[in-house]
Amino acid sequence: MSSEVSKENNASLEQVNLIDKQDSRFGDMWYSFKKNKIAVVGLVIAIFLIFVAIFGKFFTPFDPNLTEQDILNPRPPSQEHWFGTDEQGRDIFSRIINGASVSIFVGVASVGFSLLLGMVLGAIAGYYGGKIDTIIMRFIDIILAIPSILLAMCLILTLGAGVGKIIMAIGFISIPQYARIIRGSILSEKENDYVEAARIVGCSDFSIIFKTILPNIVSGIIVRAALGISSAVLEVAALGYLGLGIKPPQAEWGTMLSESRKFVIQAPHTLLFPGLAITLTVLAFNLLGDGLRDVLDPKS
Amino acid sequence: MINYIFKRLILLIPVVLGVATIVFLIMRVFLTDPSQSVLGKYATPEQRIEWRRDQGLEEPLHIQYFVFLKDLVSGNFGKSYKTNLPISKEVFLRFPATAELAISAIILASLVGVTIGVISAVKKNSIFDNIGSVFSLMGVSIPVFWLGILLVMAFCNGFIPTGDRIDMLLKPTGGTGFYLLDALILGRFNLFLDAFRHLILPSCTLAMHSTAVIARMTRSSVLETLDQDYIRTARAKGLPERKVIIFHALRNALIPVITVIGLQFGSLLAGAVLTETIFSWPGIGKYTVESVQSSDFPAVQGVVLVVAIIFILVNLFVDVIYALLDPKIKFGKRSE
Numbered sequence: 233m234s235s236e237v238s239k240e241n242n243a244s245l246e247q248v249n250l251i252d253k254q255d256s257r258f259g260d261m262w263y264s265f266k267k268n269k270i271a272v273v274g275l276v277i278a279i280f281l282i283f284v285a286i287f288g289k290f291f292t293p294f295d296p297n298l299t300e301q302d303i304l305n306p307r308p309p310s311q312e313h314w315f316g317t318d319e320q321g322r323d324i325f326s327r328i329i330n331g332a333s334v335s336i337f338v339g340v341a342s343v344g345f346s347l348l349l350g351m352v353l354g355a356i357a358g359y360y361g362g363k364i365d366t367i368i369m370r371f372i373d374i375i376l377a378i379p380s381i382l383l384a385m386c387l388i389l390t391l392g393a394g395v396g397k398i399i400m401a402i403g404f405i406s407i408p409q410y411a412r413i414i415r416g417s418i419l420s421e422k423e424n425d426y427v428e429a430a431r432i433v434g435c436s437d438f439s440i441i442f443k444t445i446l447p448n449i450v451s452g453i454i455v456r457a458a459l460g461i462s463s464a465v466l467e468v469a470a471l472g473y474l475g476l477g478i479k480p481p482q483a484e485w486g487t488m489l490s491e492s493r494k495f496v497i498q499a500p501h502t503l504l505f506p507g508l509a510i511t512l513t514v515l516a517f518n519l520l521g522d523g524l525r526d527v528l529d530p531k532s
Numbered sequence: 533m534i535n536y537i538f539k540r541l542i543l544l545i546p547v548v549l550g551v552a553t554i555v556f557l558i559m560r561v562f563l564t565d566p567s568q569s570v571l572g573k574y575a576t577p578e579q580r581i582e583w584r585r586d587q588g589l590e591e592p593l594h595i596q597y598f599v600f601l602k603d604l605v606s607g608n609f610g611k612s613y614k615t616n617l618p619i620s621k622e623v624f625l626r627f628p629a630t631a632e633l634a635i636s637a638i639i640l641a642s643l644v645g646v647t648i649g650v651i652s653a654v655k656k657n658s659i660f661d662n663i664g665s666v667f668s669l670m671g672v673s674i675p676v677f678w679l680g681i682l683l684v685m686a687f688c689n690g691f692i693p694t695g696d697r698i699d700m701l702l703k704p705t706g707g708t709g710f711y712l713l714d715a716l717i718l719g720r721f722n723l724f725l726d727a728f729r730h731l732i733l734p735s736c737t738l739a740m741h742s743t744a745v746i747a748r749m750t751r752s753s754v755l756e757t758l759d760q761d762y763i764r765t766a767r768a769k770g771l772p773e774r775k776v777i778i779f780h781a782l783r784n785a786l787i788p789v790i791t792v793i794g795l796q797f798g799s800l801l802a803g804a805v806l807t808e809t810i811f812s813w814p815g816i817g818k819y820t821v822e823s824v825q826s827s828d829f830p831a832v833q834g835v836v837l838v839v840a841i842i843f844i845l846v847n848l849f850v851d852v853i854y855a856l857l858d859p860k861i862k863f864g865k866r867s868e
Binding site: 370371373374375377378379380381382383385386387389390391462466469470473474475476486489493496497500503507510511514515518519 | 546547548550551554555558559562669670672673674675676677678681682684685688798799801802803805806809820821824825827829832833835836839840843844
């Protein structure tokens with residue numbers, strides 16, 4: 233529905249396009265993105281969450297790791313502790329704010345990791361073709377044949393569980409997606425005349441791939457990356473829930489859920505809020521990704 | 533047809549070999565010394581070397597690799613450190629539980645997902661469509677484990693069981709291990725009912741994500757089909773709308789949906805890891821998590837291999853079904 237609207241907009245903005253191509257292309261996209269209310273909501277929540285992730289530590293009402301000795305059971309939400317406390321008396325609200333930095337940092341960093349490797353593999357496979365393409369794509373097929381959560385569990389089991397290693401494990405399992413999408417785009421782009429022109433002028437392969445072709449396929453990659461952050465956040469939380477996440481005492485949403493699992497009847501608030509935080513984050517990046525797809529990549 | 537399946541099976545060999553190699557690399561190269569986590573901190577270096585020699589870990593890597601492949605070909609997936617039972621047996625014992633869960637989840641997800649998708653497409657932009665979109669958006673965003681926890685919270689009054697597969701007193705011995713099937717074979721109605729009640733929450737939890745994906749796919753596929761000329765023709769010749777949708781649109785719209793359902797079935801096997809942990813469902817997923825938590829390396833290695841092989845076979849099965857349904861696909865030609 234929004235694509236029809238955006239077509240009209242494109243037509244009406246054509247004159248503006250002529251004046252300043254580069255600038256209005258962005259303005260055009262923003263114009264049609266703004267039309268998609270739900271996507272804007274996603275963007276706002278995502279920006280808010282990133283803000284919380286970066287600056288949240290200055291606003292936590294309590295030290296997220298401050299424990300109280302004299303209590304045995306989680307306390308329900310109160311005026312002092314908005315989301316209640318966990319069994320060690322730690323303030324859940326502060327821990328959720330603190331956990332945002334881990335979840336979002338790991339989410340973004342792992343997407344960066346898989347994007348970088350996926351881009352290199354996909355670009356080489358798509359641009360050079362032939363044997364090297366076959367080898368890379370067979371490798372990708374093999375990675376895809378192993379269920380991703382199992383692969384991540386294996387990697388963390390053997391690598392150990394630091395933040396860097398979790399980023400690597402989660403990044404590794406999504407390399408195939410990026411490699412495939414970039415290979416496909418490069419395959420279809422490289423037949424174009426402008427690529428041929430760049431080659432005749434004498435540009436190196438590296439510059440043709442990254443400076444000539446890449447700017448033309450970047451929209452598909454952005455959409456995939458936004459959706460990738462949401463699945464990476466889910467995976468971090470899932471690993472945390474299975475006890476393979478970030479090491480305590482660092483607050484992490486999935487780990488918070490697994491630590492409070494035994495209070496499912498006694499103190500549901502210990503499970504409600506961390507789960508809500510995960511759902512909200514995943515939802516925001518999903519909305520953002522869907523909205524961006526409508527604007528940037530209407531074909532798919 | 534048989535030729536096609538045979539060719540595809542041959543093509544699987546390099547993939548399985550590749551999976552085995554990657555698993556070997558992760559488990560033997562990244563992991564330097566499992567003896568520490570198996571024997572504990574207080575084992576002497578001599579005891580460690582002794583243990584490593586017993587496990588064949590003192591050999592050079594390429595020898596280990598050949599032994600590993602040789603064992604694999606003869607169906608030997610290694611022995612669990614914890615129980616000393618062959619991994620293949622451990623997995624085989626738990627396979628029916630996971631399969632029963634995954635099959636019921638995929639049936640549920642397909643029925644609900646296709647229904648939501650079709651209604652959303654036919655009544656585009658109506659209130660049903662909006663509810664459907666919100667549902668599918670929540671379905672892909674809510675973490676499986678949190679949904680499971682919420683359901684446990686909601687049903688903690690004992691009305692629907694929130695853990696295990698069956699009441700211990702009713703547990704059938706022998707049989708197929710598929711309790712619903714066993715109950716039907718034995719004709720025990722109470723057993724069937726009990727197994728079914730235990731299945732409700734886990735399968736709903738596991739089905740949620742797939743339901744959302746299937747609903748989205750169905751909606752867009754039906755919308756695309758409704759735009760086709762032959763639908764206009766069908767309407768123009770005066771067919772009632774219901775017939776147009778069921779006999780003309782759905783038949784064609786569902787072909788891509790079937791692929792998605794197949795892909796989802798594969799991912800359900802992995803999603804079972806989380807669902808089984810929440811509902812203490814005694815299947816492969818829970819076993820994997822337990823093995824990871826107790827650093828039972830051969831068990832993890834074996835389970836990953838077996839699950840990957842099952843995953844590959846399920847995908848092959850889906851491709852075959854797809855080829856049967858879609859007349860445009862020719863056997864023998866590998867579609868990329």
